[in-house]
Amino acid sequence: MPDFARRLETTSLKARVALGMALLLVIGGVIVSIAAFAYGREAARSAYDRLLLGAANDIASAITVRDGRPxxxxxxxxxxxxxxxxxxxxxxxxxxxxxxxxxxYDEIALPSGRRDFDEGFFDGSFFGEPARFAVVPRRFAERTLNGTVKVVVGQTLLARNAMAYEITRNALFVLAASGLAMALLAALVVRSVLRPLEKIAGGLSARDPHDLTPVDTAVPRETAVMIHALNGFMARLDRQMNSMRHLISDTAHQLRTPVAALRAQADLFSEETDLGRKEKIVERLQTRTGSLGRLLDQMLAQALVIHRGDSARRERVDLRDIALDLFEEGDHAVLYPDTDVMLEIGEVPVRVLADELSLKEALKNLLGNALRYGRSPVRVGASLEKGKAAIWVEDSGSGPGEEILAGIGARFNKGVLSRQTGSGLGLAIAHSVAVSFGGNLVLENTSENRFRAALVFEALAEKAS
Known part of the structure; x- marks a missing residue:
């Protein structure tokens, strides 16, 4: 059965239409044949019954009375x-x-031997053959004869059946002609329907491989749905390709300076003979290496969230779980043991429609910025605020500079990866995640003189239990 279903799915539309038409004609032919035969038999019976009745009436009208006998x-x-x-x-x-x-003929018997059957039609047999009979009475009320004379006339059914079969054949001939016309019309319709698809396929085949502009072809309304979906797919693919191109470009730009600096420090180390200076060079190498590692981590995270923003399936996510998972991982306690990190989540679910991995990556970057550039203590939490769902990180510092905050939105509104380092790139990642799932990155100073970075989304309504 699965193999048959698979073959049926790959069958051409023309073959499907032909199969459907064949089934329709077969089923219709059977129904029409039964109906036509029933109609033909009834028509033949009515026509030949009238002939029998006319013959019986003629015979009955010719009966006279002579000497008291018919x-x-x-x-x-x-x-x-x-x-x-x-x-x-x-x-x-x-x-x-x-x-x-x-x-x-004495062999002609009235139905069930009924002698009181005076008038009408009945079916019987005539010398072993099925036959149809008509009974017509002739009543006499004379002095010498008082009673009813019955005239029974019958004939076998060959002509009746032949007439019924002829009507059936004629109906089937009409059905066959109609079926042929329908098949030709269906072939023309299918060909007309497939012509826009062939036009679209030809246009796509003739395109440059790098041309991902929307398909602008006049097609029927039903095919326009496929064009819309195709254009949406091409738009997502174009964004993915642009993201990869920007990632490669930014990676080359960002890594050129740190790698050159590492090479220079390594050359100095190989030429330096003073142990004290060598130790300082090693310290600078460690600092440069750590900075380069963080930069690579953030750039890869940036590429990940941009990719998942277009391709990941949206699911119902409780923002409290994101904050709890990140807090329980405990990386902050290992990397920044001197900074106090607290978790603040309530009892009310904070659900949004998004991608869990992207949200976690964004929150990780916000927490990393707060630990690296903010002041202790740092709080991580999720809450419902004025009908909005927010997941946030707060620290006791004043936040990044105005030039960094202004550059985040401008860079991403243009769809280009941030080339900033440090907190700017971390905030850019969070901003990208927020925009991908219909939210915003809100950076503000609270009334308690704390700096808050929050991802704010539309909250999902709770399902009725």
């Missing part, structure tokens, strides 16, 4: 009516008032 002179026109069924056998029986057969 006299029968079979009229020729009565049997001429039945010539419309030349292949059928014809039988008749005339029954007197006392139930005896005056003339005709």
């Amino acid at each position: 006299a029968i002179n079979l009229p020729v026109p009565a049997f001429e009516l039945l010539e419309f069924a030349p292949d059928d056998r014809i039988g008749y029986r005339i029954i007197g008032p006392d139930g005896e057969t005056l003339t005709g």
